[in-house]
Amino acid sequence: MKIRKLRIDITMEKGGHKLHTIVSWVRHRDIHLLTVGRYTYTSDQRFEAMHSPHAEDWTLRIRYAQRKDSGTYECQISTTPPIGHSVYLNIVDGVCMNASVNVNVSYNFKENVEGN
Template identity: 75%
Template sequence: MRIYCQSHSLVLQFCGLAATFLVFMPGWTQQQDLTSAKDNAEVPAAELSSLRGPYFDTSASKNVTALVGKTAYLNCRVRNLGNRTVSWVRHRDIHLLTVARYTYTSDQRFQSIHSPQNEDWTLQIRYPQRRDSGIYECQVSTTPPIGTSMYLSVVEPIT
C-alpha cells in the first residue's frame, strides 16, 4: 500500500491495483461550477447537464439515526456520474470503506449498494454500534474530487 499527501487530498493505492483513488480530507469538498449565465444560455438544455458533470442531489438527509444492532443506511444520490466512481469514507479515521460496489474495509458490516434506476449509492452498515456514530462522506472521483458528508448517530433503544 502506498500513501502520500498532495495538497488537501490523500492518495491511496491498494493491492497493486492500477486505479488510484483520491480521498478528500475531512472538510475539504467542493462542487464544480457551471460557466457564466451568458454561456449557459447558448447551450441547449439537453447538453447542459452533460457539461456540468457529476453533482449531488441534496434532497437526501444529512443526519441519519439508527438503533444499535439495526441496519443503518446512508444514502447518496449522484446525478450525471458518467464513468466516474463513487466511494464512501469514514472521517473518524479517514478510512476508505468502499469504491463503487467493492468493499475495501475488512469490516464486513459495510457494503455499498447501487441502484441504477435512481442513481443512488447507499452505504449499508449491518449491526451498527455506538462507535460507528460520526461523519461519513460520499465522494465522486472527479478532478478534484467532490463529496458530500452526512452524520450517522447510533443510539440505544429506550426500554
C-alpha cells in the same frame, strides 16, 4: 429498538448526461476508506456499498450499527473536479437518530470544445 440495517443514500442528478463515476465512502474517525464503487475495502463485513447498474443511487449500508459507528462519513464522487459530501451519523444506545440519510448531489456540465 435495535437497528439491523442502516443506509446512507446518495442520488446523483446528471441532467440527462451519461456519467462514468465512481463513488467512494470514507469514515472520518480514522480516515478509513470503506468502499470504492461496489468493492469493500474494510475488513468489517458490516459495511457494504450498494449500486445498481445504470442507476443514479449509491448506498452505504451498515449492518448491526453500533454506537461506535457514530461519526462523520463522506461520500466522494469521482467527477472533475471531485465532489465530496459529508453526513454525520448519530447512534445512541443502538438506536440511530437518523436511520436513513438521503443526500442529493447535483452538478452541471460544461462542454469543452476545441477549435482547429
